[in-house]
Amino acid sequence: MNDKINLIINEASLFEAKTAEDAESFRLKFLSKKGILNQLFEDFKQLPNDQKKTAGVKLNELKEFLNTKYNDLKSNLSEQTDSASKNDLSLPGDPFTLGSRHPISLVRNEINEIFGKLGFTVSDGPEIEDDWHVFGALNFPPEHPARDMQDTFFIEKNPDILLRTHTSSVQVRVMEKTKPPIRMLMPGRVFRNEAISARSHCFFHQIEGLYIDKNVSFADLKQTLLFFAQEYFGSETKIRLRPSYFPFTEPSAEMDISCSCKGKGCNLCKYTGWLEILGCGMVDPNVLENNGIDSKVYSGFAFGMGIERIALLKYQIKDIRIYSENDVRFLKQFSSEI
Ligand code: PHE
Numbered sequence: 001m002n003d004k005i006n007l008i009i010n011e012a013s014l015f016e017a018k019t020a021e022d023a024e025s026f027r028l029k030f031l032s033k034k035g036i037l038n039q040l041f042e043d044f045k046q047l048p049n050d051q052k053k054t055a056g057v058k059l060n061e062l063k064e065f066l067n068t069k070y071n072d073l074k075s076n077l078s079e080q081t082d083s084a085s086k087n088d089l090s091l092p093g094d095p096f097t098l099g100s101r102h103p104i105s106l107v108r109n110e111i112n113e114i115f116g117k118l119g120f121t122v123s124d125g126p127e128i129e130d131d132w133h134v135f136g137a138l139n140f141p142p143e144h145p146a147r148d149m150q151d152t153f154f155i156e157k158n159p160d161i162l163l164r165t166h167t168s169s170v171q172v173r174v175m176e177k178t179k180p181p182i183r184m185l186m187p188g189r190v191f192r193n194e195a196i197s198a199r200s201h202c203f204f205h206q207i208e209g210l211y212i213d214k215n216v217s218f219a220d221l222k223q224t225l226l227f228f229a230q231e232y233f234g235s236e237t238k239i240r241l242r243p244s245y246f247p248f249t250e251p252s253a254e255m256d257i258s259c260s261c262k263g264k265g266c267n268l269c270k271y272t273g274w275l276e277i278l279g280c281g282m283v284d285p286n287v288l289e290n291n292g293i294d295s296k297v298y299s300g301f302a303f304g305m306g307i308e309r310i311a312l313l314k315y316q317i318k319d320i321r322i323y324s325e326n327d328v329r330f331l332k333q334f335s336s337e338i
Contacts, residue, residue: 001040001043001044001047001051001055001058001059002054002055002058004040005040005058005059005061005062008030008036008040008062009062009065012026012030012065012066012069013065013069015069015073016073017073017074017076017077019077020077022073023070023073023074023077026069026070026073027070030066030070031066031067031070037062037063037066040059040062041059044056044059100331100332100334101334102323102331102334103311103315103317103323103331103334104205104307104308104311104323106311106334107307107310107311107314108187108205108207108307110232111185111187111207111228111232111305111307111310112185112187112207114227114228114231114232115185115209115228116185117231118183118224118227119183120183120184120185120209120211121183121184121185122184122185122186122187123170123173123174123184123185123186124170124186124188125164125167125169125170125173125174125186125188126164127163127164127188127189127190127191128155128161128162128163128164129161129162129163129164129169130160130161130162131147131159131160131162132172133164133169133172133173134152134162134164134165134166134168134169135147136290137172137287137290137291138168138169138171138172138247138248138287138290139247139248139284139286139287139290140247140248141247144247146165151165151192151193151194152165152192152193153191153192153193153202163190163191164188164190164191165190165191165192166190166206166208166304167186167187167188167190167206167207167208167304168208168248168302168304170184170186170188170208171184171186171208171210171248171287171302172290172291174186174210175210175212175287175288175291175292175293176291176292180212180213180214180293180298180300181211181212181213181214182210182211182212182213182300183210183211183213184209184210184211185207185208185209186207186208186209186210187205187206187207187208187307188205188206188207189203189204189205190203190204190205190206191203192204196321197320197321198318198319198320198321199320200320201308201320201321201323201324203324204306204307204308204320205306205307205308206304206305206306206307207304207305207307208302208303208304208305209224209302209303209304210283210300210301210302211224211300211301211302212283212288212293212298212299212300213298213299213300214297214298214299215299216282216298216299216300216301217299218251218282218301220301221280221281221282221301221303222239222241224301224303225239225255225278225280225303226239229255229257229277232310233257233260233313233314234260236258236262237257237258238257238258239255239256239257239258240255240256240258240274241253241254241255241256241280242254242255242256244279244281246279246281247284248281248283248284248287248302249280249281249282249283249284249301249302250281250282250284250285251281251282252279252280252281253279253280253281254276254278254279254280255276255277255278255279255280255303256274256275256276256277257274257275257277258273258274258275259272259273259274259275261273268313268316275313277305277309277310277313278303278304278305279303279304279305280301280302280303280304281301281302281303282299282300282301283299283300283301283302288300308320308323311323
């Protein structure tokens with residue numbers, strides 16, 4: 001029986017499986033009910049008792065050997081199919097998801113681009129500011145309500161350090177550093193201590209423009225804003241300016257654009273035919289002087305708008321809170337825009 005077992009081991013060790021069928025024929029030949037191994041166990045029963053001990057040990061070794069060999073054949077096969085499928089260039093690729101720009105960034109970039117055509121460049125400033133840059137230099141009287149706890153977030157109870165409530169603070173920083181002519185755009189995040197609702201949030205984004213040179217007039221302001229409105233909202237767009245008040249501009253105005261309903265009246269414009277989009281005015285001479293610019297030589301205009309509001313009008317969004325919820329179902333809708 002020993003010799004027989006050695007022969008079988010020899011034969012089995014030379015066996016190679018290229019396909020699953022080959023491995024199965026190995027199993028049928030050596031390991032199945034009617035296979036060689038079982039046959040040997042049958043023969044074993046007939047052996048005289050004195051040979052059973054050594055033959056039994058040998059037979060168990062064979063059983064072990066055949067089972068290991070069979071498992072090896074199978075695992076080699078699955079490795080082969082794995083690497084074959086890795087090299088198959090016709091298989092579909094692993095899907096990956098592309099992110100998309102946030103609508104606020106899209107609108108900001110587009111506005112930057114439009115004013116870029118008029119020679120405006122972009123400037124940045126800190127979100128944590130001091131009273132001087134947010135209020136003082138901008139001609140806010142000490143008792144102005146915007147300084148109130150209700151409007152402004154103060155940091156660590158120090159009334160001098162606060163979160164900027166508008167990007168006009170960057171105007172001040174630009175004027176401090178730069179000699180006129182100045183033609184700057186200042187986009188950024190601002191903070192106000194307001195209850196969060198569909199129409200207002202405790203933080204939002206503004207984009208502000210500042211133009212200072214000799215002989216800058218209100219007519220320049222109006223023409224610049226008309227250019228912007230028609231580039232952004234379409235060449236048919238009309239603008240209108242209503243008198244207003246800001247401490248840092250004199251005279252000041254609010255600008256409306258004509259609604260896309262063309263005066264017929266709709267929900268968006270609340271049946272007025274006009275949509276308010278920004279505040280603007282001629283830079284107050286006090287502000288120029290506060291920042292070391294001679295107001296007898298130079299004049300300028302400034303304007304500021306809320307990016308959320310512009311995006312709201314552009315994409316017909318009804319609730320300002322959706323911008324900061326990071327809901328991919330909302331954000332995905334903008335993935336086709338660059
Ligand atoms: N800073 C103003 C605001 O936050 C907007 C504005 C900017 C108005 C520039 C006039 C000129 O409401």
